Each structure stands twice: as C-alpha cells, then as structure tokens.
Amino acid sequence: MPINYYIFLAVALFCIGVAGVLTRRNAIIIFMCIELMLNAVNLLLVAFSKMHYHALSAGAPNPNAGIDGQLFVFFIMVVAAAEVSVGLAIIVMMYRNTHSVDVNFLNRLKH
Amino acid sequence: MGTTQILFWFLSILAILGAILVVTSKNPVHSVLWLIVVFVAISGHYILLNAQFLAIVNLIVYAGAIMVLFLFVFMLMNLNSDTEPQKNRWLKIAGVVTGGALLLVLVAALKEADLKTQVAEMGRGDIGLINNLGMVLFHDYVVPFEISSVLFLSAMVGVVVIGRKTPEERTGAIGDQKYGG
Numbered sequence: 001m002p003i004n005y006y007i008f009l010a011v012a013l014f015c016i017g018v019a020g021v022l023t024r025r026n027a028i029i030i031f032m033c034i035e036l037m038l039n040a041v042n043l044l045l046v047a048f049s050k051m052h053y054h055a056l057s058a059g060a061p062n063p064n065a066g067i068d069g070q071l072f073v074f075f076i077m078v079v080a081a082a083e084v085s086v087g088l089a090i091i092v093m094m095y096r097n098t099h100s101v102d103v104n105f106l107n108r109l110k111h
Numbered sequence: 112m113g114t115t116q117i118l119f120w121f122l123s124i125l126a127i128l129g130a131i132l133v134v135t136s137k138n139p140v141h142s143v144l145w146l147i148v149v150f151v152a153i154s155g156h157y158i159l160l161n162a163q164f165l166a167i168v169n170l171i172v173y174a175g176a177i178m179v180l181f182l183f184v185f186m187l188m189n190l191n192s193d194t195e196p197q198k199n200r201w202l203k204i205a206g207v208v209t210g211g212a213l214l215l216v217l218v219a220a221l222k223e224a225d226l227k228t229q230v231a232e233m234g235r236g237d238i239g240l241i242n243n244l245g246m247v248l249f250h251d252y253v254v255p256f257e258i259s260s261v262l263f264l265s266a267m268v269g270v271v272v273i274g275r276k277t278p279e280e281r282t283g284a285i286g287d288q289k290y291g292g
Contacts, residue, residue, distance in 0.1 A: 001115070001116070001119055001230065001231055001233055002226075002227065002229070002230055002231075003226050003229045003230065003231050004221075004226055004227070005119070005123075006231055007221055007226070008218065008221075009123050009126070009127070011214060011217045011218060011221070012127055012130075012214065013126060013127065013130050013149075015210045015211070015213050015214035015217070016127070016130040016131060016133075016134060016210065017130070018209070018210045018213055019134060019206055019207050019209070019210025019211070020133065020134035020210075022205070022206030022207075022209055022210060023134065023202070023203045023206035023207060024134065026139060028139060028181065028184060028185065029133075029134075029139060029142055031181075032133060032142060032143065032146050032181065033133070033134065035146065035173070035177070036130055036133065036146065036149065039149070039150065039153050039169075039173070042153070042165075042169075043153050043156055043157075046156075046157055046160055046162050046165060046239075047160065047231045048231075049162075049238065050160050050161070050162070050231045050232045050233070050236065050238075050239075051229050051230065051231045051232070053232060053236050053238050054229075054230055054231065054232040054236070055229065057236075063237070063238070063243065064238065064243065064247060065238070066238060067238045067243060067244065067247050068247075070162055070164075070165055070238065070239055070244060071244065071247060071248060071252055073165055074165065074168065074244070074248070075252075075255060075259065077168060077169070077172055077173070078259045078262070078263075079259070079262065080173075080177075081172055081176070081177065081263075082262050082263055082266035083266075084177050084180060084181075085180070085266055085267075085270050086266050086269050086270055086273070088180060088181070088184050089269070089270040089273040089274045090273060091184065092184060092187070092188075092274060093273055093274065095188055101188065
C-alpha cells in the first residue's frame with residue numbers, strides 16, 4: 001500500500017481529534033480526542049517503520065531496519081497510559097469541587 | 112484489488128467514521144464505545160502491517176484498560192447527555208473550521224511530497240514480531256525502558272495524592288455519618 005494513503009488517513013484522524021478538542025466542552029471527551037490524536041500518530045509511525053524496512057532492506061537484507069519506529073510507538077503507549085491515569089484523577093478531583101466536567105467553569109484563574 | 116486493499120479501505124473508513132461519531136455523539140458513553148471501535152480498527156491496521164506485538168498491546172492497553180477506566184469514570188459521575196450545555200453555536204463552527212483548515216493545510220503540503228514511490232510493506236517482514244522487538248528493546252533501549260518504570264511509579268503516587276480526600280472533607284464525611292445516622 002503506498003505510504004500516501006497512510007499519511008492521509010493519519011492526518012484525517014488527527015484533524016478530527018483537533019476539531020473535537022476545540023468544539024466539545026466535556027473534559028473527558030476532550031481527553032478522548034487527545035487519545036485519538038495520539039493513536040493517529042502511532043499509526044503513522046508504524047507505517048513509516050514498515051516503509052523504511054522496505055526501502056532499506058531492498059539491497060542487502062537488514063533485519064532491524066525501521067524497528068525504532070515501532071519501539072517509539074511502544075513508549076508512546078507507556079506514556080499515554082500514565083497520562084490517562086493522572087488526567088482522569090485530575091478530572092475526578094475537578095468534578096468533586098465544581099460538580100461538573102464542563103471546562104468553561106475552569107476559567108477562574110483569569111479573574 | 113486484493114484482500115489486503117479491501118481490508119485497508121474497510122478499516123480506514125471504519126476508523127474515520129468512528130472518530131467522527133466520537134466527536135459528534137451527544138451521550139458520552141456512546142463516545143467511549145465509538146472510540147473502542149476506532150482502536151480496534153487501528154489494531155487491524157497494525158495486523159495488516161504485520162506489527163503483531165503492537166496490535167495486541169494496542170488492544171490490551173487502549174481498548175482494554177484505558178477505555179474501561181474512562182467508562183468507570185463516566186459511571187461514577189453519572190453524567191448524561193443534558194449535562195453538557197449546548198452554548199455557543201459560533202464557537203463550534205469556529206472549531207470545526209479550524210480543524211478543517213488544519214486538514215487542508217496538511218493535505219496540500221503533503222500532496223506533492225516525493226513519496227509516490229515509497230511503499231509500506233504489508234503482510235511481510237518480521238520487525239513487528241515480539242522476538243525482534245524484545246531484542247532491540249533490551250539491548251539498545253534498556254535505559255528508557257527502566258526510566259519508564261520510574262514514570263509509572265510517579266504517576267501512581269501522583270494519582271493517589273490527587274485523588275485523596277482533603278482532611279476537611281474526611282472530617283466532614285465522618286461528621287455527617289455521626290449526625291446523620
């Protein structure tokens with residue numbers, strides 16, 4: 001499959017995530033849109049990893065060409081898991097204080 | 112058009128449709144379920160690219176653990192569709208226009224990129240198998256791997272500290288029990 005299709009698929013998913021972050025008011029849905037953007041980038045990294053494997057092992061077979069992309073995806077997943085746990089704890093704390101998850105109530109810092 | 116192409120287009124359409132429904136669903140629980148559909152579609156893409164370890168990890172970590180965590184938080188908060196006030200119509204239109212403009216810019220910039228001849232190899236190659244990934248992970252990336260365990264520990268401690276009740280709340284709860292019961 002040409003790499004262009006993967007690029008456009010990942011760009012479309014990322015932009016849907018950006019539009020979701022900008023339009024929704026619910027803090028948890030904003031968080032889910034951030035997860036969507038992370039996954040779009042992960043998909044593109046795996047596609048690029050396979051692209052480099054194909055390009056670099058054309059002449060001499062190179063068993064580890066492009067493997068770094070997949071390890072980066074692994075580390076992104078690790079960081080995302082930690083980020084989700086801390087972020088959801090912050091949202092639960094915010095719900096306990098304001099009894100809402102609307103991000104519009106979080107503008108008190110500016111007054 | 113072979114089976115791989117048909118599967119690619121099916122999974123791509125499923126992923127984009129699911130992503131749009133995540134953003135547009137009124138009920139937050141439906142958003143979580145559509146996000147699980149997106150993650151399963153992305154795992155299917157990983158399997159098509161022969162990245163089997165990442166496909167399974169994506170299913171276990173994202174569709175399994177993280178989405179269950181989201182669902183638990185929704186159930187605990189007892190949110191429903193009328194919790195979110197539908198305030199400003201223009202703000203929504205501006206958000207959608209901004210996302211569309213970003214999409215337009217990225218597509219226009221990448222359309223003429225010199226990538227026509229590059230191909231992502233599908234269904235072959237063994238760099239995605241757990242044997243090769245594990246060898247590289249524990250040879251070249253062992254320090255970041257260990258540091259990520261420190262990150263997990265700090266995240267765990269942080270969650271406990273953030274989620275703990277303050278002393279006033281705790282005494283308030285005990286007082287309520289005493290006087291209420």
